[in-house]
Amino acid sequence: MNEILTLAFVVQVSRMTIPYLLPSLGAVFSEKGGVINIALEGIMLSGAFAAVAVIHYTSNLFLGIIAAAFSGLLISAVHSFITIIARANQIVSGIALNILALGITKYLCKVIFGSSSNSERIPGTEVLNLGFDVFIPFSVIILFLAWIIIYKTKFGLRLRACGENPEAADSLGVNVFRIRFSGILISGLLASLGGAYLALEQHSFTDGMTAGRGYIALAAMITGKWNPLGAATACMFFGLMESFSLQFSGSEIPNQFIQMIPYVITIIVLAGFIGKARPPKADGIAFEKN
Amino acid sequence: MLRSFLLLIFSLFTLSCTKEKPENTDGKLKVGLVFDVGGRGDKSFNDAAYKGLEKAKSELGIEFEYIEPGPGADREAALRQFSARKDISLILGIGFIFTDEITKIAQEFPNKKFACVDYTVDPSRKIPENLLALVFKEEEGSFLVGAIAGITTKTNKIGFVGGMESPLIRKFLVSYEAGAKYVNPDCIILSGYAGVTGDAFKNPSKGKELALSQYNQGADIIYHASGITGLGVFEAARMTNKLAIGVDLDQSDEAPGLVLTSMIKLVDVAVFETIKQVKDGNFSGGKVETFGLKSGGVDYVYNEKNKNLISEDARKKVEEIRKKITEGYITIPVR
Numbered sequence: 001m002n003e004i005l006t007l008a009f010v011v012q013v014s015r016m017t018i019p020y021l022l023p024s025l026g027a028v029f030s031e032k033g034g035v036i037n038i039a040l041e042g043i044m045l046s047g048a049f050a051a052v053a054v055i056h057y058t059s060n061l062f063l064g065i066i067a068a069a070f071s072g073l074l075i076s077a078v079h080s081f082i083t084i085i086a087r088a089n090q091i092v093s094g095i096a097l098n099i100l101a102l103g104i105t106k107y108l109c110k111v112i113f114g115s116s117s118n119s120e121r122i123p124g125t126e127v128l129n130l131g132f133d134v135f136i137p138f139s140v141i142i143l144f145l146a147w148i149i150i151y152k153t154k155f156g157l158r159l160r161a162c163g164e165n166p167e168a169a170d171s172l173g174v175n176v177f178r179i180r181f182s183g184i185l186i187s188g189l190l191a192s193l194g195g196a197y198l199a200l201e202q203h204s205f206t207d208g209m210t211a212g213r214g215y216i217a218l219a220a221m222i223t224g225k226w227n228p229l230g231a232a233t234a235c236m237f238f239g240l241m242e243s244f245s246l247q248f249s250g251s252e253i254p255n256q257f258i259q260m261i262p263y264v265i266t267i268i269v270l271a272g273f274i275g276k277a278r279p280p281k282a283d284g285i286a287f288e289k290n
Numbered sequence: 291m292l293r294s295f296l297l298l299i300f301s302l303f304t305l306s307c308t309k310e311k312p313e314n315t316d317g318k319l320k321v322g323l324v325f326d327v328g329g330r331g332d333k334s335f336n337d338a339a340y341k342g343l344e345k346a347k348s349e350l351g352i353e354f355e356y357i358e359p360g361p362g363a364d365r366e367a368a369l370r371q372f373s374a375r376k377d378i379s380l381i382l383g384i385g386f387i388f389t390d391e392i393t394k395i396a397q398e399f400p401n402k403k404f405a406c407v408d409y410t411v412d413p414s415r416k417i418p419e420n421l422l423a424l425v426f427k428e429e430e431g432s433f434l435v436g437a438i439a440g441i442t443t444k445t446n447k448i449g450f451v452g453g454m455e456s457p458l459i460r461k462f463l464v465s466y467e468a469g470a471k472y473v474n475p476d477c478i479i480l481s482g483y484a485g486v487t488g489d490a491f492k493n494p495s496k497g498k499e500l501a502l503s504q505y506n507q508g509a510d511i512i513y514h515a516s517g518i519t520g521l522g523v524f525e526a527a528r529m530t531n532k533l534a535i536g537v538d539l540d541q542s543d544e545a546p547g548l549v550l551t552s553m554i555k556l557v558d559v560a561v562f563e564t565i566k567q568v569k570d571g572n573f574s575g576g577k578v579e580t581f582g583l584k585s586g587g588v589d590y591v592y593n594e595k596n597k598n599l600i601s602e603d604a605r606k607k608v609e610e611i612r613k614k615i616t617e618g619y620i621t622i623p624v625r
Contacts, residue, residue, distance in 0.1 A: 015499070115331035117330065117331060118328070202494045246496075
């Protein structure tokens with residue numbers, strides 16, 4: 001046990017947590033504004049691919065991350081358009097975008113790297129030579145920033161108002177469309193950075209490499225009761241369990257059992273055993289201006 | 291507006307999915323190959339098969355097409371798609387995961403020829419007459435790299451990262467462990483699998499974390515048998531500056547200077563030879579063709595790149611073991 005509780009373990013848990021944390025915080029922004037963004041999975045995937053493709057051509061880490069951010073903004077803009085302006089079903093749009101992202105990344109991977117499954121190796125964040133993982137402090141800053149923005153700023157108040165009662169917000173002169181649009185864009189940005197992190201850690205792109213992390217991020221947000229700090233705690237818990245399952249692989253405790261725990265907790269939370277998980281009132285409902 | 295937008299996306303999508311029309315074959319032999327989980331670019335198993343295809347194309351003048359199937363039922367659909375084509379006469383399935391599907395489809399298409407690499411032989415089931423099972427004695431190669439690891443380790447702890455938990459991958463682990471203990475009875479072996487489904491062969495981030503955990507627990511050499519997942523093991527080796535052992539192909543370029551050796555499996559030769567047999571008209575199925583240490587079907591890598599990592603002593607000892615294996619003095623456990 002002593003071997004396990006080391007700095008290396010803490011760093012490993014952080015590495016596991018970040019790809020959940022960033023999209024999960026994104027989801028908070030989107031849903032606080034009243035739009036369910038189930039497209040996070042596809043956004044992460046496109047972020048991962050964009051980062052790998054651009055780094056492959058330019059060998060520039062920053063350009064790769066910027067490209068990832070752009071891809072995330074692009075997909076979330078499409079999601080905004082479909083859900084806010086066209087007022088289509090938010091879940092359907094999200095799932096469609098996920099399938100689209102899975103297909104497009106595979107197709108482009110084939111075009112660029114000659115294989116629909118794998119890219120070439122790319123350099124990761126170690127080229128910065130910092131001696132630590134730059135994404136760890138970055139994610140912590142983003143976490144607190146998210147909390148401050150949502151609960152302590154005018155924008156945050158308006159965002160929450162649009163998620164709780166868009167009609168009331170609208171009657172007070174808040175531009176519901178614009179606020180919701182911003183919320184979704186932020187979620188796309190954060191999710192794509194989460195995807196880019198995965199790719200940088202892995203040093204390559206593999207088709208479907210996000211492996212459902214976008215959905216787990218959503219679950220973490222729900223477990224965390226639509227609060228950035230709650231979501232972060234849930235993400236860390238998912239990360240911790242994932243690390244445990246790695247540490248104990250090959251031992252007597254069945255791996256599957258450890259991996260199961262976070263999902264059981266999610267179900268327990270959803271069932272209302274640990275306080276009530278209440279979504280924003282207008283979450284998932286399109287707003288129609290009279 | 292929305293409708294036209296969706297229509298545009300849809301048409302783009304269909305366009306991108308359209309298959310290139312098969313060219314006129316003018317009597318050339320055409321081969322259809324379906325890759326294992328992970329697909330091309332894994333620098334390992336699938337790429338080895340691809341090498342065999344390329345060689346057959348340039349030396350035998352054949353033509354080929356390949357499919358990188360997605361998960362689950364895609365594999366069977368891909369095999370069926372090739373089998374139904376008039377111009378394709380040989381269909382290759384790469385990986386043990388094809389065993390059931392290819393047996394079934396070979397029976398459905400008795401006029402086509404099939405071959406499956408790493409076919410899981412089940413004595414209670416007859417291999418169809420038009421299907422050739424290509425089997426490797428991975429245990430012999432793994433025993434040798436295990437011995438190298440057992441001699442080379444300084445911490446007396448070595449690791450193993452497997453892909454999908456399955457009898458085939460277990461065989462790699464058990465024989466690797468036996469090899470290490472044969473030369474170093476006190477050696478401790480840490481092991482882990484990336485998962486229990488085919489996707490475990492294409493999860494480099496899991497491979498990296500598994501390897502980091504093992505390095506962290508004191509292992510200084512890790513052998514992987516996990517397809518693309520293994521690329522993560524090499525990333526972990528780079529991060530910690532410890533040694534790794536490659537599989538299927540010489541993987542020394544995946545972590546330059548840190549790849550102790552690779553357990554090579556001549557999948558390319560098996561693929562090439564099968565295509566050659568079909569071309570020369572002496573293909574005969576319904577049987578198992580085994581590639582072992584004796585015939586050079588499996589081996590370990592010793593060349594300019596890793597010469598300085600393997601001591602003269604280790605080299606000598608391993609060559610002795612090779613001789614004992616080929617002469618039948620060592621029985622290697624496989625399960």
